[in-house]
Amino acid sequence: MRIGINAGFGEIIGHDELMRLARLDFEIVRQDYIAGGRELLAEFLHTSLQPLFLIPGGFTELDPADVAALADECAAYCAELGLFGRDNYPMFEIVNEPSITPRYGRDPAAYARAVNSAMVMIYKHCPSAVVIAGGVHNTNRDGLRYLRNAVSMLDKSVWLGFHSYHTGRDPMRAHKGYASRHSELTVVNALAGIRPVVCTEIGRHNGPQGVPSRILPCIKRRYVETPERSAEYLAREMRLLASHGVVFAIVYQHRDGPNRNYDQDNYGILYEDGSEKPAAQIAQIWAVEP
Numbered sequence: 001m002r003i004g005i006n007a008g009f010g011e012i013i014g015h016d017e018l019m020r021l022a023r024l025d026f027e028i029v030r031q032d033y034i035a036g037g038r039e040l041l042a043e044f045l046h047t048s049l050q051p052l053f054l055i056p057g058g059f060t061e062l063d064p065a066d067v068a069a070l071a072d073e074c075a076a077y078c079a080e081l082g083l084f085g086r087d088n089y090p091m092f093e094i095v096n097e098p099s100i101t102p103r104y105g106r107d108p109a110a111y112a113r114a115v116n117s118a119m120v121m122i123y124k125h126c127p128s129a130v131v132i133a134g135g136v137h138n139t140n141r142d143g144l145r146y147l148r149n150a151v152s153m154l155d156k157s158v159w160l161g162f163h164s165y166h167t168g169r170d171p172m173r174a175h176k177g178y179a180s181r182h183s184e185l186t187v188v189n190a191l192a193g194i195r196p197v198v199c200t201e202i203g204r205h206n207g208p209q210g211v212p213s214r215i216l217p218c219i220k221r222r223y224v225e226t227p228e229r230s231a232e233y234l235a236r237e238m239r240l241l242a243s244h245g246v247v248f249a250i251v252y253q254h255r256d257g258p259n260r261n262y263d264q265d266n267y268g269i270l271y272e273d274g275s276e277k278p279a280a281q282i283a284q285i286w287a288v289e290p
Contacts, residue, residue: 001242003283004028004050005269006201007254010057012040018047021254024269025283030093030200030250032057035070038077041090045081050088052200052250054096054134055118061103064114067094071118075125084126093161093200094118095134099146108146112153119155135161135200139184140175144191151191159247160192163201164237167209168223171233172240185244196247202237203252204230206277207266231278238286251282 005021007013010032021029026049031040033053044051055071056062062070071092078090094115098104104111112133119131133154136143139162151160166173166181178184188197208224234251241249256272257265265272269280 001238001246002027002248003238003286004030004052004248004250005254006030006250006252008032008040010034010037010040012043013254015043015046018043018049022047022049024280026251027088027283028052028091028248028250030054033070033074034058035073037074038081041074041077041083042081044083044090048088050091051083052091052093052132054093054200056095061101062114063103064110064117067114068117068121072121072124075122075129079125084129089126089129091130091132092118092122093132093134097137097163098134098150099136099143105146108150109153112150115158116153116155119158130159131157132159132161132198132200135163135198137163138165138175139163139188141177144184144187147188147191156195159196159198160188161198161200162188164199164241165201165203171204172236181240182244185240185246189244197245198247199241199249201252202234202241202249203267204233204279205263205266206230207263208261209263227277227279231282234279234282235286235288238282239289242287251279 003026005026007029008031028050030052033055034057053074055074056067078084083090095104095111098111115133122129122131136147172181174180174184206225206227208222238249251269253267255270256268258272259265269277271277
């Protein structure tokens, strides 16, 4: 299984930082594509890293026709820059976490139209490109119910994406309604059928979270996971995903933000100052059993 990293959020990452990620043995960089982002694409020209462009990037809410137009623009820039001529030519993920977005959360048919329409536009520029149906927000019952409703409407050449987040003291515990983590992934593979399956976000933050008290579960206590334990979890998770045939997994995310009390600012494999957490080595160590 290949390992990638979510980085940039639509901003230039920088050549030195891309080289650093390559030295850490990440093979794929998932980057938001923002309209007019030719410069953002060009920085991948002189690296061995394979870009996975998320369309639309950021928190943009676009109708299917607008998603397709943005995919056309992105793929056209890729062709113009010669990115399709590389061995590791770009992949494309269409719509982030559609299962919980205002535009697509209650309309899986519109989501499927967005993915299929974007695929047609991308194939104009590169018929062999990998197009991924953007990852549902989790492998819980709501996420997999949404996937079940959408998958039959997706073109058969589209790959299937999902996200994997598990909170609490025991992140290997299955979501409610599933006997084990294995059973969650068995459902994902059953829904995918012959489609390749990829995990486009997996992470474990080091910010505070509320977990039920062992004595009184109705009371939540503050829990902060150490960076060491987060790295251990990621390694176990990677081995689990690989055992179910997942093609690649994208670690969320590249670098911490400034707020130690905000979970989204504490998923990084690097601290805000750029120093490494233990998870920075995940691409090098995940396959080694402890």
